[in-house]
Amino acid sequence: MASLELSNVRKAYGDTLVLDDVSLTMEAKEFVAFLGPSGSGKSTLLRIIAGLETADAGEVRLAGERIDRKPPGERGVAMVFQHYALYPHMTVRENMAFGLRNARVPKHEIDARVAEAARVLEIESQLDKKPGQMSGGQRQRVAIGRAIVKHPKLFLLDEPLSNLDAALRMRTRVELAQIRQRVEAAFIMVTHDQAEAMTLADRIVVMNDRRIQQVGAPMEIYARPANTFVARFVGSPAMALAPATLAEGGGPFARVRLGSGAEVATRVRRDLLPANGALQIGLRPEMVSVAAPGAGTCDAEVVLLERLGERTLVYTRLPDGQEATAEDKGDSRLKVGDKVGLAIDGAAAHLFGPDGAGHHAEAAE
Amino acid sequence: MKGERDWRGLLFVAPFMLLYSLILVFPLLRGLWLSLNRVDLFGGGHFVGAANYVRLANDPVFATSLANTFEAALMIVPVLTILALLLALALNSAGRGAALIRGIFFSSAVLSVTIVTLIWRFVLAPDAGLLGEIWKSFGWEPLAFLSDPGLVLPAIAITTIWWSLGLPMLLFLAGLQQIPQDMYEAAALDNASRWRTFWRITVPSLRRTIVLVVMLQTAAQLQIFGQSQLMTGGGPSGASRTAVLFLFETAFGRWELGYASAAAEALFLIILAVTLSQYWLTGRQSAQGAR
Numbered sequence: 001m002a003s004l005e006l007s008n009v010r011k012a013y014g015d016t017l018v019l020d021d022v023s024l025t026m027e028a029k030e031f032v033a034f035l036g037p038s039g040s041g042k043s044t045l046l047r048i049i050a051g052l053e054t055a056d057a058g059e060v061r062l063a064g065e066r067i068d069r070k071p072p073g074e075r076g077v078a079m080v081f082q083h084y085a086l087y088p089h090m091t092v093r094e095n096m097a098f099g100l101r102n103a104r105v106p107k108h109e110i111d112a113r114v115a116e117a118a119r120v121l122e123i124e125s126q127l128d129k130k131p132g133q134m135s136g137g138q139r140q141r142v143a144i145g146r147a148i149v150k151h152p153k154l155f156l157l158d159e160p161l162s163n164l165d166a167a168l169r170m171r172t173r174v175e176l177a178q179i180r181q182r183v184e185a186a187f188i189m190v191t192h193d194q195a196e197a198m199t200l201a202d203r204i205v206v207m208n209d210r211r212i213q214q215v216g217a218p219m220e221i222y223a224r225p226a227n228t229f230v231a232r233f234v235g236s237p238a239m240a241l242a243p244a245t246l247a248e249g250g251g252p253f254a255r256v257r258l259g260s261g262a263e264v265a266t267r268v269r270r271d272l273l274p275a276n277g278a279l280q281i282g283l284r285p286e287m288v289s290v291a292a293p294g295a296g297t298c299d300a301e302v303v304l305l306e307r308l309g310e311r312t313l314v315y316t317r318l319p320d321g322q323e324a325t326a327e328d329k330g331d332s333r334l335k336v337g338d339k340v341g342l343a344i345d346g347a348a349a350h351l352f353g354p355d356g357a358g359h360h361a362e363a364a365e
Numbered sequence: 366m367k368g369e370r371d372w373r374g375l376l377f378v379a380p381f382m383l384l385y386s387l388i389l390v391f392p393l394l395r396g397l398w399l400s401l402n403r404v405d406l407f408g409g410g411h412f413v414g415a416a417n418y419v420r421l422a423n424d425p426v427f428a429t430s431l432a433n434t435f436e437a438a439l440m441i442v443p444v445l446t447i448l449a450l451l452l453a454l455a456l457n458s459a460g461r462g463a464a465l466i467r468g469i470f471f472s473s474a475v476l477s478v479t480i481v482t483l484i485w486r487f488v489l490a491p492d493a494g495l496l497g498e499i500w501k502s503f504g505w506e507p508l509a510f511l512s513d514p515g516l517v518l519p520a521i522a523i524t525t526i527w528w529s530l531g532l533p534m535l536l537f538l539a540g541l542q543q544i545p546q547d548m549y550e551a552a553a554l555d556n557a558s559r560w561r562t563f564w565r566i567t568v569p570s571l572r573r574t575i576v577l578v579v580m581l582q583t584a585a586q587l588q589i590f591g592q593s594q595l596m597t598g599g600g601p602s603g604a605s606r607t608a609v610l611f612l613f614e615t616a617f618g619r620w621e622l623g624y625a626s627a628a629a630e631a632l633f634l635i636i637l638a639v640t641l642s643q644y645w646l647t648g649r650q651s652a653q654g655a656r
Binding site: 050051052071072073078079081082086088089098099103146 | 545547548550551552553554555556557558561565566569570572
């Protein structure tokens with residue numbers, strides 16, 4: 001059964017439209033990440049689901065029940081705020097119990113739920129502290145605990161990891177994944193960090209410019225981006241996009257010519273592409289390898305090297321000024337300014353039509 | 366400069382220290398010295414030890430004036446604090462209307478005590494006063510606020526509340542703006558009613574502001590003077606004579622400067638004791654409530 005259903009949600013602040021006709025259906029127990037840059041509307045959508053904002057139009061249903069007219073506390077959702085929003089004058093125990101007391105849950109039940117959450121989150125020894133006496137990571141746990149004790153149907157996480165330092169963020173990410181296994185509820189997480197979205201979510205909802213750009217499993221989003229925005233936003237470093245024109249040959253598959261004159265044979269079906277109009281070719285670093293000058297698909301000049309240890313990212317400029325990123329071995333001897341050849345694996349390349357829509361290589365089965 | 370303290374640094378604070386000693390420390394000590402002397406308008410006076418204090422302790426007029434002062438402060442401070450908090454809650458919105466009303470409520474605070482008491486004498490006057498007219502329109506006998514010993518302190522309290530509302534309201538508004546909005550959102554998701562949100566979120570968050578307002582207003586209202594001097598002259602028959610008015614009459618009416626100084630020192634110690642005990646009573650809890 002579907003857990004959350006959004007249908008045609010629309011929201012404007014005055015004349016500024018922030019969400020335009022957004023629809024989405026979530027499976028039971030699914031973990032969905034709303035991924036997008038600031039201003040894409042992802043936080044507003046989360047707040048509409050929570051009831052902290054009202055949609056101008058559209059419906060929100062949770063487990064089949066319409067919730068968009070209900071007050072936030074009666075929707076069966078729990079939220080973890082970006083800045084935790086703990087009550088500073090209450091102890092950890094009171095923070096977690098506050099919502100349950102308001103809902104008139106019996107005292108022994110409250111105690112049992114708080115104890116259980118504290119055990120799961122390993123904050124049993126902190127229950128009588130106030131938030132001000134705790135570290136950021138501990139406060140984060142309390143914020144999660146405050147959500148867990150409510151036994152919600154849906155967890156809403158607003159940038160839950162953005163306030164933690166890098167090491168703690170990695171650990172909390174793993175813990176979130178574990179908590180998620182133990183809890184019978186669906187999760188929505190808002191984030192602008194694609195690594196968070198890719199590692200935690202079952203499906204990613206990529207948002208930009210008031211709309212959902214693509215919904216899909218993490219690898220599907222990565223391998224088959226619906227449009228140039230998704231292609232550039234997901235993946236690090238970003239996919240290189242270069243103008244290309246259709247060339248002769250290649251049989252059923254499109255063969256394209258780059259600005260520099262080099263030709264790349266893709267495995268994108270020619271008949272799916274628009275008959276005319278400018279194309280763009282999309283190349284991820286792993287599709288481009290470094291060769292001797294003249295030996296690759298085209299030549300380029302190294303402008304920047306990023307040594308990541310197991311591999312080296314080579315940022316290059318093609319003769320026509322286009323930029324492309326290639327991958328080389330970890331112990332690459334290249335220097336900035338070197339002339340290199342780029343071997344492009346056309347079989348994996350993406351093509352984007354004049355409208356930005358993505359066309360992908362046919363799976364080589 | 367190494368190791369030893371550099372005396373040249375003192376030069377930088379010297380002008381301030383000089384001025385500070387001249388206009389604060391010296392008068393304070395001089396007042397203390399005066400209180401141990403019998404001084405009148407003519408002649409230098411002579412040392413009498415604690416005689417002024419003994420006389421003060423046995424002076425029924427001073428005792429009454431102290432009682433009046435505390436009664437007025439007890440009428441003013443709680444009402445003022447609650448009213449200012451309610452006003453701040455009502456006006457804590459970004460709208461232009463709220464800003465205008467905030468300005469109107471604050472405007473009384475910039476008036477001088479002379480104008481305020483003048484306005485309120487017109488309001489309170491039994492014949493032709495605003496309240497008197499309202500009373501009459503209901504067919505009741507107008508109340509003689511300023512000449513009835515039982516009504517004069519409440520009348521002064523109302524005047525003072527009207528006059529002093531602006532600053533505490535502003536302090537509460539500042540306190541309210543400090544409360545993070547997401548805490549209210551968390552409370553909404555925690556299914557807290559408005560009433561519960563107010564008592565469990567807003568009031569605890571404002572705790573320090575409430576303590577500050579109560580302490581400031583207590584210290585200020587225990588020195589209440591202008592209102593009773595200008596509205597009633599302490600009357601009728603001393604029913605509105607406050608401690609500072611007693612001081613003023615003793616010093617500048619009867620020119621008993623030593624005795625007045627003793628009263629001033631006594632009042633200073635009383636105010637200090639009251640505010641310090643308020644601080645002590647509330648200080649520990651509010652330190653715990655700190656984020």
